[in-house]
Amino acid sequence: MKTLAAEMGSVGLWPALALCLAGCGAGSGAEPIPVGQDLPADAADLMRFLTQASFGPDDFEVAYLGQAGFSLWLERQRTLPASLHAPPLQALAALGLPVYQQHREQVWWKLAVEAPDQLRQRMAFALSQILVVSAQNSSLFDDPLGCARYYDLLVEGAFGNYRELLERIALAPQMGSYLSMLKNQKQAPDSGLRPDENFARELMQLFTIGLHELEPDGQLRLDPQGQPIPTYGQDQVEALARVFTGWTYAGASSWEWPALSHEPMENWPQYHDAGPKQLLGGLELPGGQPAALELELALDALFEHPNMGPFLARRLIQRFVTSNPSPAYVARVAAVFADDGSGERGDLWATLVALLLDPEARAPRGEQTPGFGKLKEPLLRITGLWRAFEGRPQNGVYKTWYVDDELGQAPLRSPSVFNFFAPDYQHPGVLSEAGLVAPEFQITDATRITATTNAFDVAVFQGYQGFAWATPASVLMDLGTELALAGDIEALLDHLGLWLTAGPLSPGLRAILSAHLAAIPLDAGGLPAGTQRVLEALYLIATSPEAAVQL
């Protein structure tokens, strides 16, 4: 784990954050758990579901899902209050303290590890990798509160309608800044100036329909010559760019020098292109309409495009369940996106439930295709460890800042609008040979894979209650349960296998671990009984390919 110099980070965030979380329904330990019908098939299925649908299983969610079943677990997640990222930063600012990006990241980590509304937070994280803005952008870097507020749009919209979310992000000043729609102005005939195409292009390519026409199951449609069919050309990009003209910060008193605002952008009609526009799919805007109406009509056209459902379904499935969903799986989820059963198109809650409860997502390991599953994102491997073993910083401050330097990923810090990795990334070697894509492998190069292994070295061997050189910010795990199993190596491996790999360890892994652990006396390292053995097992399993991959 990378930890930067302490001064700025340790200032008083924790009280503000604790306050917020207390008010948001944290500390749900005493909550009674209802008894439900649709229970997971077995412990592996239960752990697998929580690996897919949260930042990792923890004691409470395991107990809840095990007794309440999928429907009630989902219903609870749907109705829990949203934990927002901006309020703790606003609380800091209200105390007159400076707010930096690391504070925003601290809040992200705290909510990922500790917030009760796990599914909502996980969905927001997935959406932040589709509707990308990044604090690596220089103007957003200077506005951590703005970044948190953008993230909160995704948190709040996580279970809403995608069309509404599209409009929110389109008018979000953070997106306006990131993809330069902010202050985008109409063509000035004498000057040769023309509208900026950035947002228009990426809105189509990355947020809604993609480059090529898709079948309802997400596969490429081909023309009679066997070639993919482009969804749009440069003319449509230019026309759409003209739709997105005249927008700037809300309440600006000057077009040239508008003051920063986090409210939805506002239109200045004199900078909006009033001419007719030929958009995608034959949609013709007559011109002269209000800019806000044109924006809505353009978003409608993209949202109604037949690509929209399969395009988004595949990306969401890749974030939660598997890198290589079958076409039928994509088609089933896309169908729910098209109609949630009540006639609504774009219902993200229904779409999410469909992808999590799909038979392909829930099939037991033995019935999966060999390529099923995904490489876990590095952030999720770390949150998974801490949630499983109650790893918490003693002072409440997660100093896991800017870990993208080492791990290739940090919240809202994508290197570009193309996210940390591409949905179609093919990794050299066995994966390419098997015809599988593996997005997360794009950030799993020789440097990062070793850095990730080293992150677990720190998280485990310097991360347990009783660690002699702990600092106030050390994340310390409570390994009481595991220590009780230290004398029974096979039981310990069963237990850790379930929590870290959502299933039994492979015989090969088990054999190596058994031999290694058996050679470690219970009092090894001068630590309390069993500690060294448990730490060794935790480290070796957490860094193993079996724990890196989610099946």
Add this chain to the structure above:
Amino acid sequence: MQVNRFDRRTLLGAAALLTGFGLLRQSGLERLVRAGRAAWPASAPGAGQRALVCVFLKGGNDAFNLVAPYLGSAYQTYAQSRQGLALPQEQLLPIEPLSAHAYDLAFHPSCPELAQLFDSGRLALVSNVGPLVEPVSKSAYLTGSAKLPGQLFSHADQQRQWQQPSAAWGAPSGWGGLLTESLLGGPAPGQLSACLSLAGQNVWQRGEWIAPYAVSPAGVVSLSGFYGSLGQSRKAALEAIAGLASPRPLAQAYGDQQRQAIEQGALLEAALAAVPALATPFPSDNPLAAQLAQVARLIAAGGQLGQQRQVFYCELDGFDTHADQAAVQPQLFARLSQALFAFQTALEELGLAAQVTTFTASDFGRTLSSNGKGSDHGWGGHQLVLGSSVLGREIYGELPDLALGGAHDAGGGRLIPGIAVEQYAASLARWFGLSEAGLSQLFPNLSSFASNDLGFLPVPAA
């Protein structure tokens, strides 16, 4: 194209005096001779170690501001097209190519090092390069009769097209990796990849079996925390686990990558430890400089590693200057200029400068026209080639008409490339040692273009 140098210099000098801005930094026949090509081929291509370094300018470099016309009507045309993006005439840094071109060029004011490298013969400019399927005329483009690369103006697609052997390549491999494979022969198990990346995974360095090995600019990241005999036993267990065969390709791939990182990291670390510290200072707070500093060390370690051929990939990000171009561009260009200069200096210090050729690539050039804040995705753009083997101080290819609506404008000042990526790539690959037959094999569409050697590198002796 070649004109009498004295006439040309006289002309330049007069123009400079006339307008009062042109500081032709040095003058005199002596310098021309010193900069002449005769000085280099001491280490003529052929035997010995050789390295090819790709500097990918990510996001789409606005090359029409990296170098710009600085005289008379050519500057006026440029300024008219670029509007608020145009650089002030008096700040430009003129260069003196050995032959005359459609107009005179000057570097961006943030690039004095590049101007110096150019005028001292170590740097060449290749004009208006981009992905093509066939040569494209403006009329063929406008009437829709031209065969075009797919998804023009899209970042991801054009990045790939630049890195692959043709614009219509179907496999995930790139020409750097395939080139390396064809020179090395079959895979050698356990050996360090000759494709070393300072910027992680990339398409360019992938071959059929070769893959980039990622090195951090800070050096090799090695496994930490194995103290004492228990630590050693843990390390052995970790390696054994990574080496387990798995019926699941995802797990197998992860283990393969872990094992490769451990084994090859150890080889690399040992080799780098034997490299003496470089005296050449590299600028700090410059991500490209950090990468190239490490590349210089890896090249110095090439002998120790048993690598006769090395292929490096570096990136400088941030070139997608839709907004704030006037603020962002000077910093980007200063980083590029200072990093390349330090790299060349370091290679000269190592005595390896003739064995290393560095070239730039980028998603695309940008629109000449402005959106009021910056520029948009274009197509063709200029590229730089650096090294002591490079036939520098020269511009290769025809300089494009920079007028909006001009001869090369596909619309909005997106310039139709005059040179295809594979012509540029083939010129580099030939110097790297690929035969004529190998070139046609590597670049399947090369014969669609007039020349497969742009002439900026000497042709190796047969």
